[in-house]
Amino acid sequence: MTYLQSLTKTATALGRTSSLFFGLPFDVARERYANAVRVGLIQQSMLSGAKFEQDLVALEKLTLGPLARRV
Numbered sequence: 001m002t003y004l005q006s007l008t009k010t011a012t013a014l015g016r017t018s019s020l021f022f023g024l025p026f027d028v029a030r031e032r033y034a035n036a037v038r039v040g041l042i043q044q045s046m047l048s049g050a051k052f053e054q055d056l057v058a059l060e061k062l063t064l065g066p067l068a069r070r071v
Contacts, residue, residue: 019067026060 033052036042061068 015067019064019069022064022067023060023069026056029056 030053033042033049037044037049042048
């Protein structure tokens with residue numbers, strides 16, 4: 001493996017790790033929403049859940065820019 005290949009792999013891994021780390025607050029928000037639905041604080045609705053997810057993805061992209069996770 002050449003130096004350039006090693007550097008590329010390291011940079012890719014660092015970017016992936018950063019993305020996961022900075023995405024953690026958004027994962028916590030998803031978990032909190034799910035728990036609120038489970039205990040009955042929020043009405044269970046596929047439409048509401050999808051809207052919440054869309055808003056959260058948009059907020060993540062706006063906040064993190066190129067570090068936002070992609071599916």
